[in-house]
Amino acid sequence: MTNSSEQDFESEPVSDSADVPEPATPRSAATGVTGIGIGAIAQEIGLTKDTLRVWERRYGFPQPMRSSGGERLYPQEQVTKLRLVKRLLDAGHRPSKVLGQSIDMLQQLAESSGVGQDAPDAELDHLISLLRASAFDEFRFGLLKRATRDGLERFVLDVAAPLAARVGNAWAAGTLQVYHEHLFSEAIQSTLRTLLRPLTDAVRGRGGRPRVLLTTLSGEGHGLGLLMAEAMFTLSECECVQLGLQTPLHDIVEAVSAHNIDIVALSFTAVLPAQSIANGLAELRNLLPPHVRVWAGGSSPALRRKFNEGVDCIAGLAPIDETVADWRQNTVL
Numbered sequence: 001m002t003n004s005s006e007q008d009f010e011s012e013p014v015s016d017s018a019d020v021p022e023p024a025t026p027r028s029a030a031t032g033v034t035g036i037g038i039g040a041i042a043q044e045i046g047l048t049k050d051t052l053r054v055w056e057r058r059y060g061f062p063q064p065m066r067s068s069g070g071e072r073l074y075p076q077e078q079v080t081k082l083r084l085v086k087r088l089l090d091a092g093h094r095p096s097k098v099l100g101q102s103i104d105m106l107q108q109l110a111e112s113s114g115v116g117q118d119a120p121d122a123e124l125d126h127l128i129s130l131l132r133a134s135a136f137d138e139f140r141f142g143l144l145k146r147a148t149r150d151g152l153e154r155f156v157l158d159v160a161a162p163l164a165a166r167v168g169n170a171w172a173a174g175t176l177q178v179y180h181e182h183l184f185s186e187a188i189q190s191t192l193r194t195l196l197r198p199l200t201d202a203v204r205g206r207g208g209r210p211r212v213l214l215t216t217l218s219g220e221g222h223g224l225g226l227l228m229a230e231a232m233f234t235l236s237e238c239e240c241v242q243l244g245l246q247t248p249l250h251d252i253v254e255a256v257s258a259h260n261i262d263i264v265a266l267s268f269t270a271v272l273p274a275q276s277i278a279n280g281l282a283e284l285r286n287l288l289p290p291h292v293r294v295w296a297g298g299s300s301p302a303l304r305r306k307f308n309e310g311v312d313c314i315a316g317l318a319p320i321d322e323t324v325a326d327w328r329q330n331t332v333l
């Protein structure tokens with residue numbers, strides 16, 4: 001992946017966040033103020049609280065109201081605009097270019113730069129319409145049919161991955177709810193596990209190297225990318241140890257030693273702030289023996305940065321096979 005500074009907004013100087021006098025912010029009457037607090041909004045959007053405060057001072061947006069106790073409260077329309085701003089920044093636009101724009105202008109910018117746009121695919125549209133109609137059995141059947149017809153690799157690359165992006169776009173556009181995302185996750189997980197099980201059994205016992213441990217770091221609650229990566233690693237005849245979501249660093253280190261792991265594979269969406277990702281990766285790298293590699297994947301723009309020696313970012317699922325082949329070629333077993 002390329003090293004870029006697109007996510008500099010995360011590392012802008014933020015020392016002023018707590019101590020500098022607050023700017024003139026719309027203050028509401030002491031009672032009847034509704035809005036979302038800064039901690040909740042930062043977590044939902046994938047920014048730090050400091051970044052929100054710096055934007056407020058530097059760009060005049062967001063402009064939260066204040067509770068009677070002086071806490072920042074963000075009204076719904078500012079939350080909607082912040083979500084759009086974050087997606088544009090994730091796509092490489094700069095804060096100074098987007099924060100001052102109206103929501104209509106931002107929507108036009110998103111459309112013209114393809115942010116949140118789905119590539120045309122009638123079969124995937126049909127699956128989404130089943131999910132939207134809560135036709136869950138039909139949705140699962142549709143997935144299983146595609147998976148058995150096309151095979152695991154094609155299912156992962158052509159259905160599961162683009163469908164996840166579609167579901168995310170539909171959620172952001174307000175046409176699917178969070179419970180649809182949960183239903184979607186359940187169906188994808190059970191389909192992938194059904195297909196993976198016999199393959200995993202066949203690979204296990206053959207001593208397939210590298211041995212790959214898969215997990216996410218604290219705060220990253222998305223696991224579908226990890227499961228898709230597990231499918232691709234297994235197809236490349238690696239033995240996988242799937243730890244699931246949010247494993248504390250010291251437990252990762254213990255599992256690496258207990259299972260004689262060669263590679264720790266981590267997945268990151270854009271929910272975790274870039275700085276948390278950089279800190280987590282650096283800390284994990286320090287805790288692991290030097291011969292164990294860390295491979296990071298997922299849509300987080302933070303992965304465009306350059307990391308320490310021994311941390312590699314993999315741009316998507318398709319390159320897994322080649323990256324594993326390189327590892328085998330360059331590793332003396």
Ligand code: B12
Pocket residue numbers: 043044045046086087090161162164165166167168169171172178181182184185219220221222223224225226228229265266267268269270271272295296297298299300314315316317320
């Ligand atoms: C399903 C889903 C959920 C489920 C997760 C269930 C589960 N067990 O995983 C639930 C409902 C719990 C959920 C919750 C939330 N979600 Co959500 N979710 C999704 C969705 C639809 C798919 C998630 C996913 O697993 N993606 C990961 C994979 C599939 O995609 P990827 O990161 O692009 O990675 C690709 C490759 O890089 C590669 N890859 C991934 N990992 C790895 C690892 C390695 C080693 C390799 C080689 C490759 C690789 O595989 C993928 C295939 O294309 C996405 C939409 C999307 N576009 O991803 C939103 C999305 C990630 N969620 C989002 C948000 C905002 C949230 C919530 C904050 C609010 C909410 N929607 O409820 C919470 C936060 C939870 C948390 N603390 O992390 C946003 C994040 C936006 C942002 N900028 O921060 C997204 C993008 C939706 C959107 N369009 O806005 N979510």
